[in-house]
Amino acid sequence: MNAAPALLGYAAGVGFLAPRLLLRSAWPHRAPALAVAVWHGLTVSFTIAVALAAYHLAAPTEHLHADLIAVLHSCGLTTATATTAAPDPTVADRLAITLPLSVVLLVLGCFVFEVLRGRRTRSRHREVLDMVGRRSPHLCATVLEHDRPAAYCLPGHQPRVVITAGALRLLSPGQLEAVLEHERSHIAGRHHLVMAATQAFARVFRRLPLARHGKEQTSVLLEMIADDRALRRRSREELATAMYEMAAAKAAPVGAFAVGGPSAVVRMRRVLAPQRRPHVALRGTVAAAAAVVPVIPLLFGCVPTLG
Amino acid sequence: MRRLGDLEAEIMDRLWRWQRPATVREVVDDINEERPLAYTTVMTVTNILYNKGWLLRTKQGRAWLYTPVRSREEYAAALMEDALGASEDRPVALAHFVQQMDPDEISALREALRTVGRRAES
Numbered sequence: 001m002n003a004a005p006a007l008l009g010y011a012a013g014v015g016f017l018a019p020r021l022l023l024r025s026a027w028p029h030r031a032p033a034l035a036v037a038v039w040h041g042l043t044v045s046f047t048i049a050v051a052l053a054a055y056h057l058a059a060p061t062e063h064l065h066a067d068l069i070a071v072l073h074s075c076g077l078t079t080a081t082a083t084t085a086a087p088d089p090t091v092a093d094r095l096a097i098t099l100p101l102s103v104v105l106l107v108l109g110c111f112v113f114e115v116l117r118g119r120r121t122r123s124r125h126r127e128v129l130d131m132v133g134r135r136s137p138h139l140c141a142t143v144l145e146h147d148r149p150a151a152y153c154l155p156g157h158q159p160r161v162v163i164t165a166g167a168l169r170l171l172s173p174g175q176l177e178a179v180l181e182h183e184r185s186h187i188a189g190r191h192h193l194v195m196a197a198t199q200a201f202a203r204v205f206r207r208l209p210l211a212r213h214g215k216e217q218t219s220v221l222l223e224m225i226a227d228d229r230a231l232r233r234r235s236r237e238e239l240a241t242a243m244y245e246m247a248a249a250k251a252a253p254v255g256a257f258a259v260g261g262p263s264a265v266v267r268m269r270r271v272l273a274p275q276r277r278p279h280v281a282l283r284g285t286v287a288a289a290a291a292v293v294p295v296i297p298l299l300f301g302c303v304p305t306l307g
Numbered sequence: 308m309r310r311l312g313d314l315e316a317e318i319m320d321r322l323w324r325w326q327r328p329a330t331v332r333e334v335v336d337d338i339n340e341e342r343p344l345a346y347t348t349v350m351t352v353t354n355i356l357y358n359k360g361w362l363l364r365t366k367q368g369r370a371w372l373y374t375p376v377r378s379r380e381e382y383a384a385a386l387m388e389d390a391l392g393a394s395e396d397r398p399v400a401l402a403h404f405v406q407q408m409d410p411d412e413i414s415a416l417r418e419a420l421r422t423v424g425r426r427a428e429s
Contacts, residue, residue, distance in 0.1 A: 125389055131316050131361070132382040146383045152390045152403030162390070164383075179404055186402045195402075222402070240423075244416050247405045264405045265415045272423040 003300045007053035010300060014046045014293075015205070019213040027278045027286070028217070029270055032224040034286050036194060039214045039221075041290040043201045046210055047107050049297035051100035059096030110200035118192055122154045129160060141180055143168065149249045153183040155192040170249055175242035178234035185229035191222045220263045227271055240271045314344075314352050319361060323379045328365070328372035 019042075022028060028035030133142035141161040149167035154160040161183045163176070171179065186192075198218045202211040230239050247264055277283065321334055335349045353373060356362045364371040391403055408416075 125386065128382055128386055130312055131319050132379055132386065144383050144386060145379060146387050148387060150387065150391055150403060155402065164387070182404060183402070191402060226402075240420060243405055244413075244420055247408050247416055248413050264408060265412055265419065268416055269419050272419060 002056055004053050004056035006300050007049050007056060007297060010297060011046055011049040011053060014042050014049065015208045015210045018042050019209045023213060023217070027282060028221065029224060029266070030275050031278050031283060031286070032221040032228070034283060034290065036218055036221050036225070037290040038286060038293075039218055040194070040197065041293040042210060043198070043214060044294040045296060046205075046208075047104060047201070048294060049300070051103040052297050052300065054099040054103060055096050058099050059092055107200060107204050110203045111197055114196040114199045114203070115193065118196060119156060122156055126154055126158060126160060129154070129162065133162065139163070139176075139180060140184075149246050151179045151183055151246070153186050155187045155190065159187040161187070166249070167246065170245055171242055172238075174234060174238040175245065178230045178239040179242050179246070181230040181233050182226045182239070185226045186222070189222075189225060189229075191226070194218060194222060220266065223263065223267055224270060227267055231271070236271055236274065240268050243268050243271070311352065311355075314348070315356055315361075318349065318353055318356060319375065322362070322373060322375050328374045330367075330370045330372055332370065 022035070022038065028038075129142060129144070133144045136143050139161075141163050144162055144164045146164040147166040149164060149170045151161070151163045151167055153162065161180055163180065167179070168176065195218065198211075198215045202215045205211045227239060243264060278286075317338065318334055321337055322329060331346065331350045331353050334353070335344065335346050338344050338349065353362065357364055357373070361376060362373045363376055364373050366372075
């Protein structure tokens with residue numbers, strides 16, 4: 001039995017329906033780290049489903065196991081069982097391996113590209129920053145002489161937390177610490193790698209709802225994770241008012257395009273009105289689902305022929 | 308131990324603060340008030356800065372006079388544009404605290420703050 005239609009149906013479900021379901025649920029904002037894991041689990045699951053569907057379309061009669069052995073055989077990696085069991089790989093067999101492999105390699109390649117591009121941009125930025133900014137050992141941050149209040153971070157290798165002189169003038173010590181803690185947690189959590197992964201997936205499957213929403217949601221969820229970390233050290237009021245002060249002080253001119261603005265409103269409501277984390281049973285189920293979902297497409301490929 | 312980059316920053320810092328062209332000798336003398344450092348070291352690093360495009364130089368007598376290509380403020384403004392500019396790709400490279408918002412959204416934030424403040428008082 002050919003599993004291609006089932007796999008394609010599954011991929012459509014993951015790619016189109018699952019993001020809609022996730023967007024409608026309330027729990028992701030209450031457990032942002034879990035939600036990021038679910039988005040990524042779906043992404044991996046979708047990629048594997050598409051790759052396997054391509055495999056089954058190209059080699060409708062063969063089963064994956066036999067072909068893996070054939071690949072090993074053609075690579076010269078013969079084992080005792082492989083030499084007896086493996087048929088000579090035909091053109092169709094080769095295609096059946098090349099297609100799914102190229103899907104997976106394309107996504108992985110884009111991820112590596114995004115990581116390297118980010119690293120290059122940051123290291124150029126850091127070079128100028130180290131010259132122009134003043135290191136503050138007291139704040140563990142680099143102070144940039146600029147009136148516009150802003151804070152950002154350069155994650156990755158040789159990380160930097162940057163705060164402008166304008167922000168230092170604007171914020172109280174407590175607010176400042178909340179902002180810095182937020183940026184530090186981006187660095188500690190290696191959020192840039194998570195972002196690079198969603199970015200890579202969105203580059204390959206550009207129009208797919210899972211890719212589009214996944215990218216947007218991941219960036220908002222990562223901010224929420226950083227907010228939660230900042231709240232371990234600082235009060236809700238300090239973080240929320242810092243958010244407001246910084247946003248209000250650098251308002252975009254009327255009519256200008258606001259870059260993903262609404263996320264700040266959502267974040268602030270969330271910081272101000274504490275919500276309990278989802279029930280432990282729900283958290284456990286979601287975590288298990290996130291872990292299992294990448295494996296599901298493999299079952300589609302194997303179970304029918306086993307039976 | 309101080310790194311080469313630190314010395315580069317120290318030299319640039321002085322030239323930016325003085326806001327006038329200066330010779331390597333002047334920079335060395337100023338640094339030597341804090342700690343000993345060889346003239347040749349400073350000269351080499353200044354030359355590196357010139358080659359990297361941070362400094363301009365003009366000949367005065369037998370010595371070179373160095374000036375920063377751009378002011379510290381201009382570099383800072385360029386960094387800010389780089390970090391907070393409205394490019395879609397930016398989040399990969401740099402994450403910043405709050406994004407730019409229009410006045411409507413800011414009043415929504417203010418409203419959210421006020422509501423909670425009221426609830427806390429009552």
